[in-house]
Amino acid sequence: KQRKAEKAAMDKKQLGATQGVKAESQKTLSATTTACEEKKLSFAEKQKLRAEEIDAIGKAIEILSSPEVVGNAEKYLSMAQARAGGTALVQMGDRQASNSEGIHRRIREFLASEAGGLHSQRL
Known part of the structure; x- marks a missing residue:
């Protein structure tokens, strides 16, 4: 019992x-x-x-390579932009980092302009 x-x-x-x-x-x-x-929803978003970004880049490439745009640089660039000459100052340093920063800047500018054109707040 116990x-x-x-x-x-x-x-x-x-x-x-x-x-x-x-x-x-x-x-x-x-x-x-x-x-x-939460992570699943974030990933899907x-x-x-x-x-959307890939579509915007594809549209930009399509526009830039269209016959209406190709070859118009001479027509729309001002004389100051078209004229070569003057003094070029070279900054020595890490060339790859400099190139990378320039590319990143151009990509940011491109995406910002595409966002404005497409009225996309996400882009």
């Missing part, structure tokens, strides 16, 4: 501990599920944004 009482007490203690672990596991599962859903 053994049964001891076993019942041990079982109740183990049940309480197991229920506590289960509750903590459910909290962790809930938090992880919420985080995964970013994928949509990237697709």
Whole structure:
């Protein structure tokens, strides 16, 4: 009889501990599920944004390579822009970093102009 009482007490203690672990596991599962859903939505939104950016770049390339635009530089550049000459100042340094910054600047300017043309706040 005493053994049964001891076993019942041990079982109740183990049940309480197991229920506590289960509750903590459910909290962790809930938090992880919420985080995964948020990341899934964020990923989908970013994928949509990237697709819009790719479309905008494709349209820009199409416009720039169209016959209406090709060869018009001489016609629309002012004499100051078209005339070569003057003093060129060279800054010595990390050429690759400088080129990278120039490319990034041109890309930012291009995307900003495309965003204005397409009325896109995301671009």
